[in-house]
Amino acid sequence: MAEYLLPDTLAEAGEMMAAHGRSLAIMAGGTSAMRCGTCRGRRGRGIACIECAGPRLVSVPNSAYVMGIQRLGLDRLEADNGVLNIGAGVTMRNLAASDMPAALCQAARRVGGPALRNMATVGGNIFARQPYGTVAAMLLAMDAVPVFTGPDGSREVALAEFYTSGAIAAGLLTHIECPHPQGRLVFVKCARQRFAGPTVITVAVRIELETGGKVAAARIALGGAGETPLRAEAAEQLLIGEKLEAPAIEAAAAAAKAACAPADDPVASAWYRRRMVGVYVARALEQAGEGEAP
Ligand SMILES: Cc1cc2nc3c(=O)[nH]c(=O)nc-3n(C[C@H](O)[C@H](O)[C@H](O)COP(=O)(O)OP(=O)(O)OC[C@H]3O[C@@H](n4cnc5c(N)ncnc54)[C@H](O)[C@@H]3O)c2cc1C
Numbered sequence: 170m171a172e173y174l175l176p177d178t179l180a181e182a183g184e185m186m187a188a189h190g191r192s193l194a195i196m197a198g199g200t201s202a203m204r205c206g207t208c209r210g211r212r213g214r215g216i217a218c219i220e221c222a223g224p225r226l227v228s229v230p231n232s233a234y235v236m237g238i239q240r241l242g243l244d245r246l247e248a249d250n251g252v253l254n255i256g257a258g259v260t261m262r263n264l265a266a267s268d269m270p271a272a273l274c275q276a277a278r279r280v281g282g283p284a285l286r287n288m289a290t291v292g293g294n295i296f297a298r299q300p301y302g303t304v305a306a307m308l309l310a311m312d313a314v315p316v317f318t319g320p321d322g323s324r325e326v327a328l329a330e331f332y333t334s335g336a337i338a339a340g341l342l343t344h345i346e347c348p349h350p351q352g353r354l355v356f357v358k359c360a361r362q363r364f365a366g367p368t369v370i371t372v373a374v375r376i377e378l379e380t381g382g383k384v385a386a387a388r389i390a391l392g393g394a395g396e397t398p399l400r401a402e403a404a405e406q407l408l409i410g411e412k413l414e415a416p417a418i419e420a421a422a423a424a425a426k427a428a429c430a431p432a433d434d435p436v437a438s439a440w441y442r443r444r445m446v447g448v449y450v451a452r453a454l455e456q457a458g459e460g461e462a463p
Pocket residue numbers: 194195196197198199200201202203204225226227238257258279280281282285288289290291292293294295296297298300301302303304340341342343366367368
């Protein structure tokens with residue numbers, strides 16, 4: 170049985186992490202961490218559940234200490250001087266109802282059902298096993314920077330680097346900073362059921378257009394298309410200097426499809442996911458191209 174720790178301050182949390190090291194698991198809403206431990210690795214017809222399939226989650230019941238982060242004041246949402254500051258403990262429900270960019274709120278609304286959104290946090294979503302990480306994919310398209318604190322002080326690392334460097338055990342995530350997004354933001358999710366359907370793939374796009382409607386900057390982030398949320402950088406490059414019209418959109422969708430490395434799981438096959446990446450990247454780019462060019 171794990172001992173549950175509930176620090177009141179970040180300093181206290183730091184001391185607990187220093188004292189217990191890897192035998193301490195951080196728990197926020199517990200919607201992934203608890204479930205991982207309780208399903209006992211098998212589900213239904215002997216298929217590993219989504220959480221258990223991955224190496225990245227800390228299994229709460231297997232840790233000697235579990236540290237809850239509810240009292241640390243990590244539930245703030247602020248926008249200051251063009252920088253969005255999103256607390257790691259902000260729930261999906263509160264993010265969805267906030268005045269943060271509409272596509273980010275929409276991504277939060279597409280995480281599970283209402284009960285889950287009351288508990289699941291933005292911080293937990295950064296660590297979520299794919300194909301979860303719906304909000305994380307949106308944050309990736311927004312060039313977000315998670316800020317961690319640990320026994321050695323605080324450090325920040327771009328979300329893209331966090332995922333590619335494998336620095337997953339980076340301490341306690343306190344908040345996420347991101348520049349107020351320029352340009353057009355679009356979020357689309359492919360699921361077999363619209364209401365609370367588990368993610369097949371998600372696509373988050375940020376496009377900046379210059380005068381005349383050509384693409385000046387592009388971000389295409391994919392969820393459910395690899396081991397972590399990932400950016401389709403080759404697809405982004407193909408869009409630069411192009412108008413968001415059929416030839417450029419088709420080329421970018423094909424490049425995103427080629428770049429992804431999805432997995433089979435109980436929700437969808439890798440084959441289906443790859444196909445949906447092509448379809449949904451094209452759909453997101455079409456939406457981003459709608460309306461008056463600058
Ligand atoms: C039925 C169901 C449906 C779901 N549907 C979706 C969906 O549609 N889309 C989606 O994206 N996800 C979905 N999820 C997955 C999950 O609920 C979310 O990813 C959620 O955001 C996890 O947040 P949490 O606060 O519950 O994290 P926890 O379960 O508490 O923690 C998850 C992991 O993150 C780590 N962690 C959490 N907070 C911190 C922190 N501040 N610093 C360091 N490490 C931390 C924990 O140590 C743990 O390893 C679903 C889950 C369930 C059970």
